[in-house]
Amino acid sequence: MSDISYVKPQGQDAQFNDFVALLKPRVMSLVVFTAFVGLVVAPVPVHPLVGFISILFIALGGGASGALNMWYDADIDRIMKRTQSRPIPAGRLSETEALGFGLALSVISCVMLALASNVFSGLFLAFTIFFYVIVYTMWLKRSTPQNIVIGGAAGAFPPMIGWAVATGGVSVESVAMFLLIFLWTPPHFWALALFMKSDYSAAKVPMLTVTHGRKVTRRHILAYALILAPVAIGLGVTSIGGPVYLATALVLNAVFIHGGWVIWRRAEETAEAEKYRFEKRYFYFSLLYLALHFGALLVEKALHLWPAYASFAQSFDLGFLWS
Ligand code: HEM
Numbered sequence: 001m002s003d004i005s006y007v008k009p010q011g012q013d014a015q016f017n018d019f020v021a022l023l024k025p026r027v028m029s030l031v032v033f034t035a036f037v038g039l040v041v042a043p044v045p046v047h048p049l050v051g052f053i054s055i056l057f058i059a060l061g062g063g064a065s066g067a068l069n070m071w072y073d074a075d076i077d078r079i080m081k082r083t084q085s086r087p088i089p090a091g092r093l094s095e096t097e098a099l100g101f102g103l104a105l106s107v108i109s110c111v112m113l114a115l116a117s118n119v120f121s122g123l124f125l126a127f128t129i130f131f132y133v134i135v136y137t138m139w140l141k142r143s144t145p146q147n148i149v150i151g152g153a154a155g156a157f158p159p160m161i162g163w164a165v166a167t168g169g170v171s172v173e174s175v176a177m178f179l180l181i182f183l184w185t186p187p188h189f190w191a192l193a194l195f196m197k198s199d200y201s202a203a204k205v206p207m208l209t210v211t212h213g214r215k216v217t218r219r220h221i222l223a224y225a226l227i228l229a230p231v232a233i234g235l236g237v238t239s240i241g242g243p244v245y246l247a248t249a250l251v252l253n254a255v256f257i258h259g260g261w262v263i264w265r266r267a268e269e270t271a272e273a274e275k276y277r278f279e280k281r282y283f284y285f286s287l288l289y290l291a292l293h294f295g296a297l298l299v300e301k302a303l304h305l306w307p308a309y310a311s312f313a314q315s316f317d318l319g320f321l322w323s
């Protein structure tokens with residue numbers, strides 16, 4: 001964690017773009033979208049200004065956790081090809097700058113979210129940052145191949161935070177959204193780990209592909225796709241689901257399981273000869289998979305404003321089983 005290797009390029013100030021890059025904006029865009037959906041689909045309406053400010057601070061909190069992750073992981077980011085051009089390993093920002101930026105932004109975002117919505121949401125955001133930075137990044141990532149399974153919880157909390165902004169609490173629906181992302185994370189990440197294995201071996205990060213090999217990882221991807229499907233479809237029979245969501249989930253999960261099956265059956269030599277083309281496609285499909293599930297929840301929310309649709313959708317709601 002020292003700054004010894006840091007040499008600021010002459011005459012070049014730390015760039016605004018580099019601070020933005022510390023926020024991991026591309027990954028966080030989907031994270032923030034899930035938080036937004038969590039907020040919008042909740043049964044309690046939120047004033048648009050409060051909603052906007054809350055999402056802004058959830059986004060900043062997520063970004064802050066990304067900056068703290070990059071501060072702590074600078075040593076392994078220097079080794080991995082995929083991450084070598086990040087601001088710290090590339091020498092454009094110092095570790096101290098990233099740490100200060102990440103800490104300041106974390107405090108500001110949690111306090112502001114608490115003030116803008118409610119204390120529970122602010123504390124929930126703080127816990128999520130803690131989970132990603134301390135539990136995942138500092139502890140699990142370097143110690144167990146289950147790192148992303150357990151650590152993945154951090155990435156699954158944002159829709160619950162959005163829901164908490166609106167309702168001040170937790171519900172079956174928000175837990176179901178959490179479970180959807182929680183069980184999606186392993187196949188999402190392991191598909192990438194199949195074609196990024198050498199990066200992780202070089203950095204000695206105990207990802208499943210490194211510790212147990214690609215064959216075991218392939219089996220795990222299929223297993224998680226199979227466990228994920230009933231949870232993803234199950235979300236459709238809660239109060240925030242409905243026929244449009246259910247149809248979307250049925251199609252997406254059939255495709256995701258089929259892809260997981262193909263990944264499991266693929267001979268390593270074939271995958272290597274094809275430069276892991278299918279695995280790469282599966283990784284990108286995983287992003288679409290999650291975005292479309294949350295997109296379908298938004299569509300349900302809009303359609304529920306139409307009374308005829310709302311009463312039709314009601315017949316799919318099995319909420320009486322748990323309420
Ligand atoms: C522990 C949990 C997770 C791990 C280990 C993980 C890992 C990764 C990695 C290593 C990448 C490649 C990033 C890059 O090229 O810089 C990636 C990409 C991505 N991840 Fe995840 N991910 C996790 C959870 C999530 C969650 C919860 C979301 C959103 C809800 C998400 C959304 C994305 C997106 C949108 C990309 C594509 C970024 C791009 O185009 O550059 N990830 N993920």
Ligand SMILES: CC(C)=CCC/C(C)=C/CC/C(C)=C/COP(=O)(O)OP(=O)(O)O
Pocket residue numbers: 024027031058059061062063065069073083125128129132141154155156158
């Ligand atoms: C609101 C809030 C606090 C949200 C946090 C959301 C969250 C935990 C997202 C994690 C997604 C992510 C970039 C994982 C990368 O893992 P990695 O760090 O191992 O990947 P890397 O090798 O690309 O750094």
